[in-house]
Amino acid sequence: xxxxxxxxxxxxxxxxxxxxxxxxxxxxxxxxxxxxxxxxxxxxxxxxxxxxxxxxxxxxxxxxxxxxxxxxxxxxxxxxxxxxxxxxxxxxxxxxxxxxxxxxxxxxxxxxxxxxxxxxxxxxxxxxxxxxxxxxxxxxxxxxxxxxxxxxxxxxxxxxxxxxxxxxxxxxxxxxxxxxxxxxxxxxxxxxxxxxxxxxxxxxxxxxxxxxxxxxxxxxxxxxxxxxxxxxxxxxxxxxxxxxxxxxxxxxxxxxxxxxxxxxxxxxxxxxxxxxxxxxxxxxxxxxxxxxxxxxxxxxxxxxxxxxxxxxxxxxxxxx
Amino acid sequence: xxxxxxxxxxxxxxxxxxxxxxxxxxxxxxxxxxxxxxxxxxxxxxxxxxxxxxxxxxxxxxxxxxxxxxxxxxxxxxxxxxxxxxxxxxxxxxxxxxxxxxxxxxxxxxxxxxxxxxxxxxxxxxxxxxxxxxxxxxxxxxxxxxxxxxxxxxxxxxxxxxxxxxxxxxxxxxxxxxxxxxxxxxxxxxxxxxxxxxxxxxxxxxxxxxxxxxxxxxxxxxxxxxxxxxxxxxxxxxxxxxxxxxxxxxxxxxxxxxxxxxxxxxxxxxxxxxxxxxxxxxxxxxxxxxxxxxxxxxxxxxxxxxxxxxxxxxxxxxxxxxxxxxxxxxxxxxxxxxxxxxxxxxxxxxxxxxxxx
Amino acid sequence: xxxxxxxxxxxxxxxxxxxxxxxxxxxxxxxxxxxxxxxxxxxxxxxxxxxxxxxxxxxxxxxxxxxxxxxxxxxxxxxxxxxxxxxxxxxxxxxxxxxxxxxxxxxxxxxxxxxxxxxxxxxxxxxxxxxxxxxxxxxxxxxxxxxxxxxxxxxxxxxxxxxxxxxxxxxxxxxxxxxxxxxxxxxxxxxxxxxxxxxxxxxxxxxxxxxxxxxxxxxxxxxxxxxxxxxxxxxxxxxxxxxxxxxxxxxxxxxxxxxxxxxxxxxxxxxxxxxxxxxxxx
Numbered sequence: 001x002x003x004x005x006x007x008x009x010x011x012x013x014x015x016x017x018x019x020x021x022x023x024x025x026x027x028x029x030x031x032x033x034x035x036x037x038x039x040x041x042x043x044x045x046x047x048x049x050x051x052x053x054x055x056x057x058x059x060x061x062x063x064x065x066x067x068x069x070x071x072x073x074x075x076x077x078x079x080x081x082x083x084x085x086x087x088x089x090x091x092x093x094x095x096x097x098x099x100x101x102x103x104x105x106x107x108x109x110x111x112x113x114x115x116x117x118x119x120x121x122x123x124x125x126x127x128x129x130x131x132x133x134x135x136x137x138x139x140x141x142x143x144x145x146x147x148x149x150x151x152x153x154x155x156x157x158x159x160x161x162x163x164x165x166x167x168x169x170x171x172x173x174x175x176x177x178x179x180x181x182x183x184x185x186x187x188x189x190x191x192x193x194x195x196x197x198x199x200x201x202x203x204x205x206x207x208x209x210x211x212x213x214x215x216x217x218x219x220x221x222x223x224x225x226x227x228x229x230x231x232x233x234x235x236x237x238x239x240x241x242x243x244x245x246x247x248x249x250x251x252x253x254x255x256x257x258x259x260x261x262x263x264x265x266x267x268x269x270x271x272x273x274x275x276x277x278x279x280x281x282x283x284x285x286x287x288x289x290x291x292x293x294x295x296x297x298x299x300x301x302x303x304x305x306x307x308x309x310x311x312x313x314x315x316x317x318x319x320x
Numbered sequence: 321x322x323x324x325x326x327x328x329x330x331x332x333x334x335x336x337x338x339x340x341x342x343x344x345x346x347x348x349x350x351x352x353x354x355x356x357x358x359x360x361x362x363x364x365x366x367x368x369x370x371x372x373x374x375x376x377x378x379x380x381x382x383x384x385x386x387x388x389x390x391x392x393x394x395x396x397x398x399x400x401x402x403x404x405x406x407x408x409x410x411x412x413x414x415x416x417x418x419x420x421x422x423x424x425x426x427x428x429x430x431x432x433x434x435x436x437x438x439x440x441x442x443x444x445x446x447x448x449x450x451x452x453x454x455x456x457x458x459x460x461x462x463x464x465x466x467x468x469x470x471x472x473x474x475x476x477x478x479x480x481x482x483x484x485x486x487x488x489x490x491x492x493x494x495x496x497x498x499x500x501x502x503x504x505x506x507x508x509x510x511x512x513x514x515x516x517x518x519x520x521x522x523x524x525x526x527x528x529x530x531x532x533x534x535x536x537x538x539x540x541x542x543x544x545x546x547x548x549x550x551x552x553x554x555x556x557x558x559x560x561x562x563x564x565x566x567x568x569x570x571x572x573x574x575x576x577x578x579x580x581x582x583x584x585x586x587x588x589x590x591x592x593x594x595x596x597x598x599x600x601x602x603x604x605x606x607x608x609x610x611x612x613x614x615x616x617x618x619x620x621x622x623x624x625x626x627x628x629x630x631x632x633x634x635x636x637x638x639x640x641x642x643x644x645x646x647x648x649x650x651x652x653x654x655x656x657x658x659x660x661x662x663x664x665x666x667x668x669x670x671x672x673x674x675x676x677x
Numbered sequence: 678x679x680x681x682x683x684x685x686x687x688x689x690x691x692x693x694x695x696x697x698x699x700x701x702x703x704x705x706x707x708x709x710x711x712x713x714x715x716x717x718x719x720x721x722x723x724x725x726x727x728x729x730x731x732x733x734x735x736x737x738x739x740x741x742x743x744x745x746x747x748x749x750x751x752x753x754x755x756x757x758x759x760x761x762x763x764x765x766x767x768x769x770x771x772x773x774x775x776x777x778x779x780x781x782x783x784x785x786x787x788x789x790x791x792x793x794x795x796x797x798x799x800x801x802x803x804x805x806x807x808x809x810x811x812x813x814x815x816x817x818x819x820x821x822x823x824x825x826x827x828x829x830x831x832x833x834x835x836x837x838x839x840x841x842x843x844x845x846x847x848x849x850x851x852x853x854x855x856x857x858x859x860x861x862x863x864x865x866x867x868x869x870x871x872x873x874x875x876x877x878x879x880x881x882x883x884x885x886x887x888x889x890x891x892x893x894x895x896x897x898x899x900x901x902x903x904x905x906x907x908x909x910x911x912x913x914x915x916x917x918x919x920x921x922x923x924x925x926x927x928x929x930x931x932x933x934x935x936x937x938x939x940x941x942x943x944x945x946x947x948x949x950x951x952x953x954x955x956x957x958x959x
Contacts, residue, residue, distance in 0.1 A: 019764050026825060040802055061526055095696055099696070119910060157551075236536075265397075268499065379896070393896070
């Protein structure tokens, strides 16, 4: 392939240049995405400025674009998903890394990663035909006194914030739990042995390991959050697609990713298009920040302990 | 190393094989002049979901008659059809709402409208406890959309339907989540019968809905209504017929409660034929006539007068001729009304404007 | 209760809760798989794999074009992503510690986190609008962009795991940098890299959002990469959100095919990983 040349320097330079070119290409792609997003949203930014994120009216006909309902829907659904998934994800991580007998470990790991492998469109399909009717039954069965609470108000549609949060939680669990598991594995065994030597119960030793790994665990949770923020297909099929701000779990609402998926192909004028891209740009920035912070947490925890795990596959994709 | 080379080489070979049959890329595809698998020509179009059932039948039948012409239509919604046509990423568009003057101005070339069939936008609802067909009026529907009618046993509904035992179920409106010509037809009618609707919500393909849940496409709305008890929505007639969803009757300008059907839609179009403008952009909602169904409309195929791909233009012209004659026969069984003969004549003449060389 | 008893009781409760959370997480997995298999299996007949979609109202038809289309766009994505991913992974591993390597790593992590719908929007603006056509190529490009960070990180991590002695030995024997890396180091890590590629393929084969505005969809059978193409994921989406029962049935079948494809890839990757771990440990 590469013939032996008398001048080692040129080979070295060539090697660096060629591989470096691909590296620059990768960086270039990311930069291009950021630039394209900014450039394709400039009309909307110029016209609305900050009020874009403070108004609720999304009226393509009148040319009034207020994106607050989308940020609300995205944050509400993701935070709810996090609340539901975090205890479960941590429980799984603890069980697999600390409690399970060796024979159970591999199959359990495989099963949780199966959860991550299922495509989001399949979750959406299942959501429409299985989850939403089940949630509708739940809504119908809600006692009237509970209905009065704003959190549970509204007609029993099935589609809405609750369905979206549930599906997101299911999709986020494997991500948070696999990272949490890796993080817990990095806690030196000596720490645990020390705890047992001092007479700790199982739980107390685990608690100590969790404390030791706390930054990594926070990073794992944030990674799950980032995943939830960008999820598109499964959410748009079960959330009801109504740009309203409502505290109710039963109300149909809208997320940033969902409105992009639904309305992008048909934004008939430039301002509409730029408004949608502005939403995309902010979504990009949000996920970027969350991912950066979560990785900082995880890596700083990883620095407390080496070695790096062999064959640890790259932390999972953030959205679908 | 060897394995990698083999993988890359075989992948390259596959792709080379795939694109081997294509023509050299046009500088602007307007849908692409490349050959589809099988050696034919592929013409891409996008637009309304309203006529999708009959368009899909037409394109399928036409492909059987002319196997070298594959017309690939994606029902993304009227708004998307107009936008993609304007961006020239598709060869033709389809919309239930005629393009507005400013949209026509913004297009890179002159766009012609060609009505294809007539359809009805019908109110559908899901109320298992009620077996009779419910009656609606324009003002009532407007109030439902405005959020004033919240329950099924509201006096406004009861007044129109004496003798029907209406449950106290919550009423949920299901509307379109994206820009839709069907919405436009619906809103166009409501705007004519309710000033408050016109002022508050407006008349266009994309509305600021005061209440309700959004479904994607006629398909999405039908699906949601089917699955949600207590819901009411609006779809093109064929979607209700094919999925056996309950349809309501609507009071027309003459005061009769008309059930949407091919006959009542044809009656609505009767008057329009005589006064058809040259560019075919006309609204027939709330049409006069004792049997006219009030929420009826034409639906249009949108074509550039001077498209860049002349070969595709010629094929599309032939297709349109077929659609306006043989194709019309397939309309009634799918719940659409065929075009009045005078309109067909006008269109055949208008098709000549299409530059095919 | 003595303090010790209390502590032990708490510990037992927590252990039970952890086990419970595993069960809770597996319930939706079981439900999803159960429904997909139960609803889809009856529709998986020969016509499903060989026929094209029928027009609205006609029962039957299949997803032959969608299955082939998915394979095509996935392969296109791989073709685009594999060279870039591997080469930049090589760079980051060989020059680890430099600012550029950190920049590449950061870029890859960022790209990994971009929501797929945003990538679809980006590719639409650079690969669909300027050339005025939806195409399988654009769809492949979108999927490829999503694959790059996965492949890059796997390559980099695995290359860093190859013992330094291997590279040093090759260099000591007089090989150039390039030769050392590509004929000694990379082959040593190759099984893992291939596994990573397989996993990445499985991940993106299930993507829908980036294909919506790039590959669009196609009612007909097409292998032309410059035309819109039908894909399994988009087709399932269209069928699922439609009101026709026959389409729902086919959506489940399509989902079953999708899940099976993804499962097989993941299983292959797992088996390969297990074999390699045995090798490394031994």
